[in-house]
Amino acid sequence: xxxxxxxxxxxxxxxxxxxxxxxxxxxxxxxxxxxxxxxxxxxxxxxxxxxxxxxxxxxxxxxxxxxxxxxxxxxxxxxx
Ligand SMILES: [Zn+2]
Numbered sequence: 001x002x003x004x005x006x007x008x009x010x011x012x013x014x015x016x017x018x019x020x021x022x023x024x025x026x027x028x029x030x031x032x033x034x035x036x037x038x039x040x041x042x043x044x045x046x047x048x049x050x051x052x053x054x055x056x057x058x059x060x061x062x063x064x065x066x067x068x069x070x071x072x073x074x075x076x077x078x079x080x
Contacts, residue, residue: 005073007061014077016062024052 007013026045028038045051060067 003074004077006077008072008076009066010064013061013063018060020058
């Protein structure tokens with residue numbers, strides 16, 4: 001079910017937003033050089049590697065530019 005948003009920063013914007021999809025790429029890097037040695041899919045992650053558990057997307061206010069989790073915008077959207 002959709003929920004109304006309101007920007008927690010500028011507090012006036014309720015309608016203009018950028019939805020930013022979080023698409024994780026899991027990699028193993030060389031600890032010395034930072035070079036990517038291996039790239040994983042979510043199915044072949046090794047046991048020591050914790051998969052991405054953050055939100056599916058973040059939200060940017062289309063008026064002031066604040067980037068936050070969707071929950072922040074929903075929480076402020078409930079307050080009329
Ligand atoms: Zn804003």
